[in-house]
Amino acid sequence: MARLCRAFLCLVLVFCAAGYGAAWKEAEFRKCHQSKFCKDVRERAAAWARGEGGSNLEVKGLRVTDEGRVAARLIPGGNEQQALVLELSAYRDGIVRTKVAEENALRKRFELPDVVVADFEAKRLKIDRIAEKDGASVVELSGYDVIIQHKPFLIQVQRGGDLVLSINSKNLFEIEHLRVKKEGDDWEDSFRSHTDNRPYGPQTVSFDVSFHGSDHVYGIPERATSFALKPTKGPSINNHEPYRLFNLDVFEYLDESPFGLYGSIPVMVSHSKKGTTGFFLLNAAEMQIDVLAPGWEHMGIEQVVDASSSDKVLTSQNEEKRVDSHWIVESGVFDAFVFVGPSPKDVVTQYCAVTGTSAIPQLFSTAYHQCRWNYKDEADVAGVDAGFDEYDIPYDTIWLDIEHTDGKKYFTWDKNLFPNPKEMQNKIAAKGRHMVTIVDPHMKRDDGYSLHKEATSHGYYVKDRDGKDFDGWCWPGASSYLDMLNSEVRSWWANKFSYSNYVGSTPILYIWNDMNEPSVFNGPEATMPKDAIHYGGVEHRDLHNAYGYYFHMGSVQGLLKREGGKDRPFVLSRAIFAGTQKVGAIWTGDNTADWKHVRISVPMLLALGVTGIANAGADVGGFFGNPDPEMLTRWYQLGTYYPFFRGHGHLDTKRREPWLFGEPYTSLMREAISARYQILPYVYTLFKEASVTGVPLVRPLWMEFPEDEATFARDDEFLLGPSLLVHGVYSEGAKSEMVYFPGNETWYDVKSGTTFPGGKEMEIPVSLQSGIPVYQRAGTIIPKKLRHRRSSTQMLNDPYTLVVALDSNYEAEGELYIDDGKTYEFEKGAFIHRRFKFVKGKLTSTNLAPSKSNPKKFTSPCLVERIVIMGVRARDLVTGKGAVVEGERWIQTDIGAPSLIPGAHSSALILRLPNVRIADDWSIKLG
Incomplete structure (x- = not known):
C-alpha cells in the first residue's frame, strides 16, 4: 500500500509539473464576470448609470479633531443605519491620507500591519482650520488644497490652483456593509471545481479616482502590458477585462494582457507637462481596476453625477484632459494615500515615505547571477564555475533550485547529489563568488521532517476553513503553508537560517523565495482558497496579495539574525x-524565450520602478523555451542595464551558459556581461540614491524630462539613472532601431562617442557586434572600473575611470558612492560620497558625505587611472602638460591627444594616470 501511495504521489506531481510547464491557459483563471464581487459591482454601476439609484453619499458633521485630523460622517442616500466615518490627514512633503469605514461594523475589517513605515505618523501635519466655500470644506496646505464637497461627497486635490485628482466624482464610492446572513442569501462563489464559502458575505469596497490634466496613467503592477496603461473600458475597447491585482503563479504569461501576475502594488501614477500625481490604496485583497476611455459613460456604466454638481468647486479654468479609473476591491478597508507631487521624483519619494525606500543591496548582488532549474550536483556546479573562468566571463553568484534539497524539504541537501555543501561553497568563495539556494513557503507534510513537526506542534500553519492545518499540493506533494502574518512565526522562521539549523550553509549563501504568491497546485487558480484562516481569524482573502511580502520579510529577518545584524541580507x-x-529584490517571474518577452520586460520594469520597486530584473534568455543565439545575445545586451541581472532557464530547456553557442556569440555575451561590471560603480551609486529617495534605477524618460510630451507613452527605451539612455533590440535580424533622444541635450554613443541631438527620433543602425543603442547624456559624469576581473569582489581595489560627457555649456557633473559593499557600517558614516564637476575647463572632486556626523571612517586605496572627456572643444585637443591641483600642491600629468579606448570612445580627450585618490579632494585643469 505504501508503494502504491508513493506511485500515486509521483503521478500527481508529474501531472502538476506538466501543467506548470505548459502554456498559459486562460480558462484556468477567473475573469471579472466569474467573480461575484466584481460582477455585482459592475452590474450596480450600470444600473446607477441608468438612473436606478446610486451611492449618493452626503457629508455630515465635518470637523477638525483634537489630533489635527478632519473627521466626518458619510450618509448614503439618507440612510443613517448605513453611515460611514471619514478621516482625513495631511503629512509633510505633499501626502494626504483618507480612511473610510463603517460606523457600526459587525466585524472589524482587516488592516495591513508592517507595510507603512514605523515613523510615518511622526510626519503628520496638524490641521487647525477648515475654510468653507460653495458647499465644500477646504483644507489649505502648503502648495496644495484638499476640497471636500458635502453633497454629493467628493474629494478633490488642487495643486497650485489646478485640479489634479478627485475621488468619487462619478458617485461610485461604496462600501458594502457586513450583514447577518438571511434565509435565501447565496454568498457562495464557485469557480471550476472550487467553492468559496464567503462566510462573512459581500464586503466590497469600490470607488472611482480621476486624474485631471493628464492623458496617461501608469503603475498597478505586476502585468506584462505597455507602461502607459491602455483603457479597459470604452466604445472602441474589444477586451473589456479590467486590470487585475491578484498574486498568482502564472507560467509562460502572455504579453499585452491586463491579467495580473505574481505581484500587486495598488499604486497608480499620472503625469502631464503640468506635473505628476499618485494614488495608493493600502489593501491586499483582490482588486479589479478599469481605466476608462473617453465615451465610457455612454456604455451604460459609471455615469451618475451631472457635471454641474461635481464641478462647482473647480477652478474657473476649463479642464481638457482627465483619466478616470474605477477600482473594485473584494474586501478590506478604504485606506488611500494621494501623492501631490509635483515632479515625478517627488511622487515616488512621497510613496516611499509611506512604504519605505529600497534596501541598499550588497555589492555582489548588483553584478551578474547564473541560475538554472537545476544545476544537478556538485560536479555540475564546479563545471559551470570553471566554465566562466575558462571563457573569461565574470560572474558573482550561482543559484540552486529545488532539486538540491532532500525531497523538496527546505534547509536540507540531497546527500547523494550535494554531499559536501560547505566544501562546494568554500571553493566558490575562494574566487570571491557567492551561492543562492531556494526556500519556498510550502512545507512538506512529512513526520520525519523536523521543521514540519515543529510548525505543526506550535500551530504555525495557515488553517483551512474548518480550522485544520491547510493541506495543499506543491513541489513536495502534500504541503502546509506557514502563517507569516504572525510575527511570532516570522521570528521562528528566521531562526531556521542559522548555521546550526541550516546545516551546510556558509556566510556566502543567500536565499531565493519562489512560489510565494502562494502557489498551491490543487487550489483555486493554483493558489490558496480565500476562506483559509490566518492568525487572528483573518481570512486569506483579506491579505492574499501581501502573503509573499510577509514570507519575504521573514526570510530577510533570518539572514539578518544569522549574521547578528552585521551584514546586509540578499533574498x-x-x-x-x-x-x-524595503525588504529585497524581485524578478518578473516565468517569462518565455520570445522576442515579445524581451520587449515587454522594459515596461514591466518601468511600472515597478514608478511604484517603488528599484531592485528588479527579468530572467535573461527567458525561463521557458530555448532562445536562439541571436535572441540570447540581444537579451544579455539589454539585461546589462537591468537593476537585477540574472540568466535563468527551466528544467526542460537546453543548457545555455554563455559559452555554449560558439563564436561570435560567446564573445558578444562576454562583452555584455563585462559591460555590467564596468558600470558597477555607477549602478551601486544609483542604489544608494534609491535607498534615500526611492527614485528607481530604471526610469521612464519623462522622469528626467517631465515636459517632453514625446516621452509620455514611450516604453521601448529607458534611462538607467539620470545619465544612460538604453534602447533594446527586440526583433530577429534587426538592422536598425528608431531611437528617441529626449530633451534638448546632446547624447553620446557610449562606444563610439558619436553625438546625437535631443528632441529627435532617429533611425540607428544596429548589428550584433555593435550591441544595443546606449547613450550617455551630455552634462553627466559616470564612474567606471574597466579592468576585467572574475567577480565584483576582486574589483574592490581597482582604479576608476571617469567618463565626462560635456554639454553645450562645456560642463558636466556626477556622483560616486562607495562603502564596504557588505555591512551596515555605512549607517555609522563609513562611506565615501564624491561629487565630480567639470566647469570652465576644470574637473573637481568634492566631498558629499556629512563630515561632522561621520564618526566611522571608510577609506579606499583606489586611484583614478583615467579620465575620458567627450565633447572637448578643438582648441583643447592638444598634447602637452596639464596640471592637477591637490590642496595647494601642483602635480604635473600627461594629457594625451585624441585617442581611442578599445571598445569605448573614439573621439575624446584622455587623461592618463592623473594619480589622484578617489577619496580625496582634487582638481584637474585643462591647458
Whole structure:
C-alpha cells in the first residue's frame, strides 16, 4: 500500500509539473464576470448609470479633531443605519491620507500591519482650520488644497490652483456593509471545481479616482502590458477585462494582457507637462481596476453625477484632459494615500515615505547571477564555475533550485547529489563568488521532517476553513503553508537560517523565495482558497496579495539574525506587494524565450520602478523555451542595464551558459556581461540614491524630462539613472532601431562617442557586434572600473575611470558612492560620497558625505587611472602638460591627444594616470 501511495504521489506531481510547464491557459483563471464581487459591482454601476439609484453619499458633521485630523460622517442616500466615518490627514512633503469605514461594523475589517513605515505618523501635519466655500470644506496646505464637497461627497486635490485628482466624482464610492446572513442569501462563489464559502458575505469596497490634466496613467503592477496603461473600458475597447491585482503563479504569461501576475502594488501614477500625481490604496485583497476611455459613460456604466454638481468647486479654468479609473476591491478597508507631487521624483519619494525606500543591496548582488532549474550536483556546479573562468566571463553568484534539497524539504541537501555543501561553497568563495539556494513557503507534510513537526506542534500553519492545518499540493506533494502574518512565526522562521539549523550553509549563501504568491497546485487558480484562516481569524482573502511580502520579510529577518545584524541580507522574491522594496529584490517571474518577452520586460520594469520597486530584473534568455543565439545575445545586451541581472532557464530547456553557442556569440555575451561590471560603480551609486529617495534605477524618460510630451507613452527605451539612455533590440535580424533622444541635450554613443541631438527620433543602425543603442547624456559624469576581473569582489581595489560627457555649456557633473559593499557600517558614516564637476575647463572632486556626523571612517586605496572627456572643444585637443591641483600642491600629468579606448570612445580627450585618490579632494585643469 505504501508503494502504491508513493506511485500515486509521483503521478500527481508529474501531472502538476506538466501543467506548470505548459502554456498559459486562460480558462484556468477567473475573469471579472466569474467573480461575484466584481460582477455585482459592475452590474450596480450600470444600473446607477441608468438612473436606478446610486451611492449618493452626503457629508455630515465635518470637523477638525483634537489630533489635527478632519473627521466626518458619510450618509448614503439618507440612510443613517448605513453611515460611514471619514478621516482625513495631511503629512509633510505633499501626502494626504483618507480612511473610510463603517460606523457600526459587525466585524472589524482587516488592516495591513508592517507595510507603512514605523515613523510615518511622526510626519503628520496638524490641521487647525477648515475654510468653507460653495458647499465644500477646504483644507489649505502648503502648495496644495484638499476640497471636500458635502453633497454629493467628493474629494478633490488642487495643486497650485489646478485640479489634479478627485475621488468619487462619478458617485461610485461604496462600501458594502457586513450583514447577518438571511434565509435565501447565496454568498457562495464557485469557480471550476472550487467553492468559496464567503462566510462573512459581500464586503466590497469600490470607488472611482480621476486624474485631471493628464492623458496617461501608469503603475498597478505586476502585468506584462505597455507602461502607459491602455483603457479597459470604452466604445472602441474589444477586451473589456479590467486590470487585475491578484498574486498568482502564472507560467509562460502572455504579453499585452491586463491579467495580473505574481505581484500587486495598488499604486497608480499620472503625469502631464503640468506635473505628476499618485494614488495608493493600502489593501491586499483582490482588486479589479478599469481605466476608462473617453465615451465610457455612454456604455451604460459609471455615469451618475451631472457635471454641474461635481464641478462647482473647480477652478474657473476649463479642464481638457482627465483619466478616470474605477477600482473594485473584494474586501478590506478604504485606506488611500494621494501623492501631490509635483515632479515625478517627488511622487515616488512621497510613496516611499509611506512604504519605505529600497534596501541598499550588497555589492555582489548588483553584478551578474547564473541560475538554472537545476544545476544537478556538485560536479555540475564546479563545471559551470570553471566554465566562466575558462571563457573569461565574470560572474558573482550561482543559484540552486529545488532539486538540491532532500525531497523538496527546505534547509536540507540531497546527500547523494550535494554531499559536501560547505566544501562546494568554500571553493566558490575562494574566487570571491557567492551561492543562492531556494526556500519556498510550502512545507512538506512529512513526520520525519523536523521543521514540519515543529510548525505543526506550535500551530504555525495557515488553517483551512474548518480550522485544520491547510493541506495543499506543491513541489513536495502534500504541503502546509506557514502563517507569516504572525510575527511570532516570522521570528521562528528566521531562526531556521542559522548555521546550526541550516546545516551546510556558509556566510556566502543567500536565499531565493519562489512560489510565494502562494502557489498551491490543487487550489483555486493554483493558489490558496480565500476562506483559509490566518492568525487572528483573518481570512486569506483579506491579505492574499501581501502573503509573499510577509514570507519575504521573514526570510530577510533570518539572514539578518544569522549574521547578528552585521551584514546586509540578499533574498530574491517572486511575489511582491507595496513595501517589498524595503525588504529585497524581485524578478518578473516565468517569462518565455520570445522576442515579445524581451520587449515587454522594459515596461514591466518601468511600472515597478514608478511604484517603488528599484531592485528588479527579468530572467535573461527567458525561463521557458530555448532562445536562439541571436535572441540570447540581444537579451544579455539589454539585461546589462537591468537593476537585477540574472540568466535563468527551466528544467526542460537546453543548457545555455554563455559559452555554449560558439563564436561570435560567446564573445558578444562576454562583452555584455563585462559591460555590467564596468558600470558597477555607477549602478551601486544609483542604489544608494534609491535607498534615500526611492527614485528607481530604471526610469521612464519623462522622469528626467517631465515636459517632453514625446516621452509620455514611450516604453521601448529607458534611462538607467539620470545619465544612460538604453534602447533594446527586440526583433530577429534587426538592422536598425528608431531611437528617441529626449530633451534638448546632446547624447553620446557610449562606444563610439558619436553625438546625437535631443528632441529627435532617429533611425540607428544596429548589428550584433555593435550591441544595443546606449547613450550617455551630455552634462553627466559616470564612474567606471574597466579592468576585467572574475567577480565584483576582486574589483574592490581597482582604479576608476571617469567618463565626462560635456554639454553645450562645456560642463558636466556626477556622483560616486562607495562603502564596504557588505555591512551596515555605512549607517555609522563609513562611506565615501564624491561629487565630480567639470566647469570652465576644470574637473573637481568634492566631498558629499556629512563630515561632522561621520564618526566611522571608510577609506579606499583606489586611484583614478583615467579620465575620458567627450565633447572637448578643438582648441583643447592638444598634447602637452596639464596640471592637477591637490590642496595647494601642483602635480604635473600627461594629457594625451585624441585617442581611442578599445571598445569605448573614439573621439575624446584622455587623461592618463592623473594619480589622484578617489577619496580625496582634487582638481584637474585643462591647458
